[in-house]
Amino acid sequence: MGVDYIVWIKGKTFAVGDKLVFNYPSAEHTVTEVRKDDYFACAGGNALSNDRSGSTNVTLTAPGTRYFICNIPGHCTIGMKIAVTVAGGGPPSTAPPGATSAGATAWGTPGPAIVSMVAAAVAKLALS
Numbered sequence: 001m002g003v004d005y006i007v008w009i010k011g012k013t014f015a016v017g018d019k020l021v022f023n024y025p026s027a028e029h030t031v032t033e034v035r036k037d038d039y040f041a042c043a044g045g046n047a048l049s050n051d052r053s054g055s056t057n058v059t060l061t062a063p064g065t066r067y068f069i070c071n072i073p074g075h076c077t078i079g080m081k082i083a084v085t086v087a088g089g090g091p092p093s094t095a096p097p098g099a100t101s102a103g104a105t106a107w108g109t110p111g112p113a114i115v116s117m118v119a120a121a122v123a124k125l126a127l128s
């Protein structure tokens with residue numbers, strides 16, 4: 001509680017075989033792994049796994065992004081959540097893993113509307 005996990009994960013890279021260690025007061029929090037949509041919605045109802053032992057270890061066994069929230073009501077929505085991107089299985093990404101890509105998804109990426117606006121402006125220039 002009170003940790004900015006986006007700041008914490010910034011610049012960190014994760015590889016297959018790394019282990020995430022969550023230490024917390026067992027009665028007060030959970031480590032709940034969820035799917036991407038549920039991560040952004042802070043919804044723990046369809047959890048992939050759930051632990052509230054106070055000492056949760058998660059070994060990263062494959063490339064890709066894994067999503068963890070605290071399933072105590074209200075905690076996730078104030079930031080007790082973390083998305084961990086495990087590198088491997090493809091070319092290196094130019095974006096930092098984890099926080100940045102999660103943020104881009106959370107707030108939306110520029111859609112086709114913006115692209116077509118630019119295309120229209122270019123077309124106008126070409127005509128004038």
Ligand SMILES: [Cu+2]
Nearest residue numbers: 029070072075
């Ligand atoms: Cu919590």
